Amino acid sequence: xxxSLRSVTYRYAGSSRRVLRxxxxxxxxxxxxxxxxxxxxxxxxxxLVAAGLAPTTIGGRLDGEVAIDGAPSAGARPHxxxxxxxxxxxxxxxQLSGTTATVWEEIAFGPRNLGLALEAIVERVAWxxxxxxxDVLAPRDPARLSGGQAQLVALASVLALRPAYLVLDEPTxxxxxxxxxxxxxxxxxxxxxxxxxxxLVEHKTDLLExxxxxxxxxxxxxxxxxxxxxxxxxxxxLEAWGVDPPARVRLARAAERAGxxxxxxxx
Amino acid sequence: MDWLSRQFSTxxxxxxxxxxxxxxxxxxxxxxxxxxxxxxxxIGTILVGVLAGPIxxxxxxxxxxxxxxxxPGIGGGTIGPFAITAAVIGxxxxxxxYLGVYRSRPATGARLWAAAIIGVVVIxxxxxxxxxxxxxxxxxxxxxxxWVFTAIVVIAIVASVSxxxxxxxxxxxxxxxxxVAGALTGIVAAIVSAPIAAYVFGxxxxxxxxxxxxxxxxxxxxxxxxxxxxGLFSDPIDKTxxxxxxxxxxxxxxxxxxxxxxxxxxxxxxxxx
Amino acid sequence: xxxxxxxxxxxxxxxxxxPTGAYRRLxxxxxxxxxxxxxxIAFGVRGWSGPVVVLAIVLASGARAGxxxxxxxxxxxxxxxxxxILLVNTFLYPGATDRIFVLxxxxxxxxxxxxxxxxxxxxxxxxxxxxxxGLTTGxxxxxxxxxxxGMGRRTAFVLSATVRSVPxxxxxxxxxxxxxRARGLDTEGRIWRRVRGLVPLAGPLLFGALTDVEEQTxxxxxxxxxxxxxxxxxRTFPDSTPQRALRLLLAAGTPLVLLVSVIGMxxxxx
Numbered sequence: 084x085x086x087s088l089r090s091v092t093y094r095y096a097g098s099s100r101r102v103l104r105x106x107x108x109x110x111x112x113x114x115x116x117x118x119x120x121x122x123x124x125x126x127x128x129x130x131l132v133a134a135g136l137a138p139t140t141i142g143g144r145l146d147g148e149v150a151i152d153g154a155p156s157a158g159a160r161p162h163x164x165x166x167x168x169x170x171x172x173x174x175x176x177x178q179l180s181g182t183t184a185t186v187w188e189e190i191a192f193g194p195r196n197l198g199l200a201l202e203a204i205v206e207r208v209a210w211x212x213x214x215x216x217x218d219v220l221a222p223r224d225p226a227r228l229s230g231g232q233a234q235l236v237a238l239a240s241v242l243a244l245r246p247a248y249l250v251l252d253e254p255t256x257x258x259x260x261x262x263x264x265x266x267x268x269x270x271x272x273x274x275x276x277x278x279x280x281x282x283l284v285e286h287k288t289d290l291l292e293x294x295x296x297x298x299x300x301x302x303x304x305x306x307x308x309x310x311x312x313x314x315x316x317x318x319x320x321l322e323a324w325g326v327d328p329p330a331r332v333r334l335a336r337a338a339e340r341a342g343x344x345x346x347x348x349x350x
Numbered sequence: 351m352d353w354l355s356r357q358f359s360t361x362x363x364x365x366x367x368x369x370x371x372x373x374x375x376x377x378x379x380x381x382x383x384x385x386x387x388x389x390x391x392x393i394g395t396i397l398v399g400v401l402a403g404p405i406x407x408x409x410x411x412x413x414x415x416x417x418x419x420x421x422p423g424i425g426g427g428t429i430g431p432f433a434i435t436a437a438v439i440g441x442x443x444x445x446x447x448y449l450g451v452y453r454s455r456p457a458t459g460a461r462l463w464a465a466a467i468i469g470v471v472v473i474x475x476x477x478x479x480x481x482x483x484x485x486x487x488x489x490x491x492x493x494x495x496x497w498v499f500t501a502i503v504v505i506a507i508v509a510s511v512s513x514x515x516x517x518x519x520x521x522x523x524x525x526x527x528x529x530v531a532g533a534l535t536g537i538v539a540a541i542v543s544a545p546i547a548a549y550v551f552g553x554x555x556x557x558x559x560x561x562x563x564x565x566x567x568x569x570x571x572x573x574x575x576x577x578x579x580x581g582l583f584s585d586p587i588d589k590t591x592x593x594x595x596x597x598x599x600x601x602x603x604x605x606x607x608x609x610x611x612x613x614x615x616x617x618x619x620x621x622x623x
Numbered sequence: 624x625x626x627x628x629x630x631x632x633x634x635x636x637x638x639x640x641x642p643t644g645a646y647r648r649l650x651x652x653x654x655x656x657x658x659x660x661x662x663x664i665a666f667g668v669r670g671w672s673g674p675v676v677v678l679a680i681v682l683a684s685g686a687r688a689g690x691x692x693x694x695x696x697x698x699x700x701x702x703x704x705x706x707x708i709l710l711v712n713t714f715l716y717p718g719a720t721d722r723i724f725v726l727x728x729x730x731x732x733x734x735x736x737x738x739x740x741x742x743x744x745x746x747x748x749x750x751x752x753x754x755x756x757g758l759t760t761g762x763x764x765x766x767x768x769x770x771x772x773g774m775g776r777r778t779a780f781v782l783s784a785t786v787r788s789v790p791x792x793x794x795x796x797x798x799x800x801x802x803x804r805a806r807g808l809d810t811e812g813r814i815w816r817r818v819r820g821l822v823p824l825a826g827p828l829l830f831g832a833l834t835d836v837e838e839q840t841x842x843x844x845x846x847x848x849x850x851x852x853x854x855x856x857x858r859t860f861p862d863s864t865p866q867r868a869l870r871l872l873l874a875a876g877t878p879l880v881l882l883v884s885v886i887g888m889x890x891x892x893x
Contacts, residue, residue, distance in 0.1 A: 172841070
């Protein structure tokens with residue numbers, strides 16, 4: 084059971100540049116795969132391709148295969164893809180439907196679109212709210228939430244479609260530290276359930292160090308490294324690929340250069 | 351109504367929402383808060399028409415005015431019945447979109463100068479039509495008062511210099527086409543609006559442009575022709591400015607994004623992006 | 624279709640139930656049709672009778688709904704237009720010769736005054752009608768009820784997303800304008816200053832909104848917006864046989880009244 088990309092190459096519509104080049108990647112259920120890379124390395128494009136939005140919604144040309152639990156994404160309709168793989172973007176505001184008066188109705192928007200009966204909708208909304216521990220937000224106006232809260236509501240809205248995989252495109256980049264903390268805890272809670280596989284694009288490597296099982300590095304559309312999080316995040320070449328190593332790794336390196344012995348727990 | 355919205359993609363629907371909000375908010379701010387003597391309430395309509403075709407433009411224009419009329423807090427006024435004009439503006443914009451009027455046309459040398467000259471000639475021609483129109487100059491029918499003629503001359507000169515400058519500075523011959531499309535849209539809008547203003551609102555709209563209506567009436571024009579005269583004065587100016595705003599917005603958006611709209615490929619030129 | 628309307632018990636209580644109280648508790652679609660009929664008759668039936676009848680009905684329903692006092696700002700908002708209509712037509716009505724008095728260049732005419740009076744009444748009747756609809760009917764309620772009656776989700780989305788986004792965008796504009804004022808930019812003074820104030824105001828609005836369109840599109844697709852099924856109804860609104868009859872009457876009667884008025888058969892009315 085996995086979301087798999089097999090020698091995936093992608094070009095945007097009207098462009099001959101290959102934004103992703105012969106990519107092979109696997110995301111298992113219950114794991115968090117972190118993705119890092121410089122700006123323009125193709126991280127956002129990877130998210131769109133993995134979720135099936137490229138080419139289904141935005142066009143372009145995809146060579147290779149994206150499959151979710153064995154079912155190829157090519158040819159699937161957007162609402163079918165939405166139930167296999169959810170996707171969360173940077174800006175919490177644009178992800179809300181902008182048509183609802185309460186958070187409860189906002190989260191119900193997706194299940195309603197699928198044509199579910201009211202009982203099933205109510206059950207899914209309650210499930211998504213409690214999974215992220217945001218039941219208190221249910222009666223609030225979605226337009227009057229903090230950035231962190233809005234991002235959690237957006238995440239709950241996607242989860243309510245019960246996807247087996249989630250693609251998160253820098254979900255904390257527009258959040259303050261408190262919002263990042265909230266979102267991080269929510270992602271951790273999700274993976275503990277073991278049912279959801281997460282592809283997390285994130286430049287905050289400290290967050291990845293805590294959350295990710297494995298980390299992949301993208302550079303100019305190519306996968307240059309993939310492996311267990313601790314190993315990849317401590318890789319000497321990380322800075323050359325345009326990625327800031329986590330604070331712990333930088334500290335360890337600085338200590339080594341200075342000849343200071345750090346306690347084992349910090350290193 | 352459903353068959354109508356079903357033929358638009360989700361992307362076009364999202365654009366319509368934004369466009370209607372832009373029409374209402376910028377229109378309201380310009381007319382009521384800043385109290386400027388132009389409308390600027392069709393930027394969104396023209397944008398949707400150009401990117402998504404005549405029917406999408408029609409819906410955006412009509413919906414803007416109707417929602418504006420009933421919007422809490424800023425509603426009221428005269429805007430609702432002019433939904434017909436707004437719809438026509440949207441259809442025209444869709445036609446300009448099909449014709450590729452808003453496509454960037456980088457040019458140099460002789461072709462660039464030719465475009466600049468065409469732009470200036472079109473504006474001076476339009477101005478001269480208003481200036482010399484016998485309906486307004488014939489002493490027996492009465493005419494515009496002297497200050498209106500002065501205003502036409504001043505505005506025509508400013509507009510010609512702006513359009514020529516726009517074309518030459520940006521090295522883009524599209525400016526001439528944009529000016530022509532804007533002016534034509536304005537003339538059609540005036541012709542459609544005049545009977546609405548005359549029939550529904552007694553010929554006035556409660557804005558600064560009523561001064562022109564009053565002046566034309568003073569000169570002996572009937573209710574309809576006074577409204578038409580005012581429209582032919584205000585609308586081409588307003589729609590030409592709007593057209594250039596839309597052109598600037600389109601050229602500064604990423605071609606990758608523009609190309610995803612139904613008429614996007616008629617606007618985007620180079621394909622390296 | 625329930626006679627009472629409401630929200631099913633399994634839905635949390637903060638999802639608002641239908642409004643109560645006189646006039647307000649009418650079905651949203653009924654209120655919409657009343658407003659449309661009022662607008663068409665106020666503008667469509669010439670002479671005094673159309674606007675007078677509509678104004679009377681509008682004021683009666685406004686009073687019944689208890690929104691009388693809240694209509695005042697809407698009435699005040701028509702002042703610039705009404706003043707313009709009265710001045711331009713009373714003093715400058717083309718071809719009118721029945722002068723009320725002559726004072727220097729001023730020569731108001733009875734014809735112009737009557738024309739202006741009728742136009743004024745039409746504008747006020749229409750403004751009040753729109754205000755009563757706005758004050759008694761939430762846009763969400765209207766969209767929800769229309770969707771239950773079969774309007775598609777795509778139309779429902781455009782309507783409710785627009786109505787909700789306008790106040791938000793206006794608020795943003797107000798913030799920008801205030802920030803400009805704080806930096807000394809003038810939004811009240813001479814015309815060129817106001818024009819200059821427009822660019823920093825409209826620019827971010829246009830570019831910001833358009834870059835959002837792409838993300839919003841993908842977010843909608845990621846929430847199953849394009850699925851073909853019909854959506855479950857969460858809120859239902861009361862309806863009744865008399866209301867259904869009234870709607871039928873309005874839908875059939877309004878065009879008839881307009882037609883009769885246009886072919887001049889109502890000539891006997893004042």
